[in-house]
Amino acid sequence: MIDSLTLGEIKIGFIGCGNMSSAIIKGMVQAKYDPKNISVSNRSVEKLHSIQKELNIGITQNNSEICENALVIVIAVKPQMFATVCEPLRNIDFSDKLIISIAAGVKTSQISAFLQHESAVIRAMPNTPSVISEGATGLFANTKCNQQQKDIAEKIFQSVGKTAWVKDEDQINTVTAIAGSAPAYIYLFMQAMVDQAVSLGFNAKDARTLITQSFIGTAKLAQFKSDIQLDDLRQAVTSPGGTTFEAIQSFKNNNFSEIVKEAVNAAYNRGVSLGEAGEEGKPL
Ligand SMILES: NC(=O)c1ccc[n+]([C@@H]2O[C@H](COP(=O)([O-])OP(=O)(O)OC[C@H]3O[C@@H](n4cnc5c(N)ncnc54)[C@H](OP(=O)(O)O)[C@@H]3O)[C@@H](O)[C@H]2O)c1
Incomplete structure (x- = not known):
């Protein structure tokens, strides 16, 4: 036993x-x-x-x-x-x-x-x-x-x-949507940032180094400060009128939260239908 x-x-x-x-x-x-x-x-x-x-x-x-x-x-x-x-x-x-x-x-x-x-x-x-x-x-x-x-x-x-x-x-489908599939979302986000850095004349290799380190550092900081809401952590580094503020406004104007919500829901729904239809075997 x-x-x-x-x-x-x-x-x-x-x-x-x-x-x-x-x-x-x-x-x-x-x-x-x-x-x-x-x-x-x-x-x-x-x-x-x-x-x-x-x-x-x-x-x-x-x-x-x-x-x-x-x-x-x-x-x-x-x-x-x-x-x-x-x-x-x-x-x-x-x-x-x-x-x-x-x-x-x-x-x-x-x-x-x-x-x-x-x-x-x-x-x-x-x-x-x-x-x-x-x-x-x-x-x-x-x-x-x-x-x-x-x-x-x-x-x-x-x-x-x-x-x-x-x-x-059923919540395993949520895990798939927020963690199992998440590395791909994060690579997508990182690549979009690298692409924009390059189009601003920055070296791609250095951009990747700085961007991946920013993800690692931010994720570790969020883990370290787990008692503080993510929104509060963000606001603490977003001074009104500053550079970050402008970027956040741009994300909000383009419905960033809605885009993420729809993507997570799409992964979740696909997980549900794979399970129900018995057509497991497709990649996550
Ligand atoms: N990769 C991910 O990100 C991830 C995340 C979450 C869950 N998963 C799940 O993890 C599972 C494995 O994924 P993976 O990426 O590790 O796949 P993988 O690298 O293809 O590994 C599957 C292994 O199973 C072996 N195998 C196939 N038929 C077998 C049999 N009859 N007896 C013994 N071994 C057999 C294969 O052997 P051969 O060398 O002969 O082909 C292969 O080594 C999948 O069900 C996937 O849904 C994967």
Whole structure:
């Protein structure tokens, strides 16, 4: 039983050794999780050899072996592969095990149906900065999960960034819209600023350096001053009649908040329709 073990002793197995699971495994090892308690399976063998060489974790091409030997199983394959991966696992007794899925759009009820087992399932929605342990992950647990299983999932994703729980599974679509997809919005914003700097005669490389650092610095400051409203932080650096004030007025005149609202709603609605239509498998 998971309850009787401390986190460091729990065997965790990953199915799929792609970008996201490699990032999570690396984060766990960096967070001093014992590599001997981590194993991963993958369809092709090259990624397995490479991660074993780097981190000294267990590897296999046999997904059933992962499920039999681990108490926590993280399924990290593309959504369209999910049902195919689960089918050969149906004979395994998942009663004491925790399944964590990071696949976008695949619901906990679908996972139980694919495995033909009413298992403890947690859905996690990480984002790409997890690769450098600066990820943001939303988590949802079905009613079969106990507190310790939730703690384990939280610890795993805290090893690659920050986490937040949602109570309704539908809210995972909000996580996708505000965090999963957010790196792309931020790249879009940064690129638009770089482009404008260049058109003002500025060097593109230096513009990128200053703009990315401004995002990092502002985000860290907002985290550091988490007790102050974001609007108040903004107003504190917006003197009436100054340069920032002019830019903010321009954003407001062009309905910046409305643009963001519509974009977030579009991502949210797409997440809902992917889940409902069962056409998971499209990129976030
Ligand atoms: N990337 C993101 O930003 C992000 C964010 C949130 C959630 N996610 C979710 O994370 C999941 C993985 O995404 P990813 O970007 O890491 O994809 P990925 O790099 O393509 O990794 C998927 C891995 O699954 C392996 N695989 C496929 N079929 C398998 C099978 N039958 N048995 C074992 N392994 C199998 C693939 O092996 P091969 O090497 O043989 O192809 C590949 O290494 C997706 O469901 C996605 O929705 C991703």
